[in-house]
Amino acid sequence: MKAMAARTEAKDDDLVALARRGDRDAFSTLVARHYDFVFRVAWRWCGRRTDAEDIAQEVCVRLGKAIQGFRGEGRFTTWLYQLTLNAARDHGRRLAREATRVAAYGVHALSAAAVVEPEPEDAAEALWEAVRQLPPKQCEAVLLVYGEGLSHDAASDVMGCAEATVSWHIHEARKRLKALMRPVREE
Structure with missing residues (x-):
């Protein structure tokens, strides 16, 4: 009981070190601690609960394989953002391929892409x-800065680009969002 409580209070870096050595309890604690975060990022990326759940599960699987590659050079959560966004992008590409196949060949498959989401x-x-x-x-820049509350500098770490590039993406996104949201405001 004390060992489990100690793991729950342990820092991410300590849990990662233990998980890299094969400690399943430490890995489980990491997953439990960060699952809601992963789901939230996935949901903001795709906007569909079922897809966000699929992405979060994929991240958990990938995390089990990829944790050996985490060297602690940055924060664990920054690395986890990258893992989550990569899984979300991969999921989106899979859905797009599925939709293309359905359109091209008339293949009928039940998938999250086929479910009509409410307005x-x-x-x-x-x-x-x-x-x-x-x-x-x-x-991605908007998701990280406004959805997750990261600074432009922290978002640049996740995105692997300069802070100024994040600022530019945010600036361009604001311009596009004004245009995209204009019809909604006029209704």
């Missing part, structure tokens, strides 16, 4: 839906 109910959801229509890098 956004409030202004915040409408805004996130518009964010998801932005070019990928702009979407």
Whole structure:
């Protein structure tokens, strides 16, 4: 009981070190601690609960394989952002391929892409839906800065680019969002 409580209070770096050595309890603690965060990032990226759940599960699987590659040169959560965004992008590409196959060959497959999502109910959801229509890098910058509350500097670490580049993506995203949201405001 004390060992489990100690693991729950342990720092991420300590848990990562233990997990890299094969400690399953430490790995489970990491997953439990960060699952909601991973799900939230995935949901903001794709906007669909079922897809966000699939992405979060994929991240957990990938984390088990990839944790050996985490060297602690940055924060664990920064690395986890990257892992989550990569899984979200891969999921989106899979859905796009599935939709293309269905359209091209008339293949009928039940997938999350085939489920009709309800229209956004409030202004915040409408805004996130518009964010998801932005070019990928702009979407990612907005997700990290406004969705997750990261500074431009921290977002640049996640995105692997200069802080000024993040600022530019945010600037361009604001311009596009004004145009995308204009029809909503006029209704």
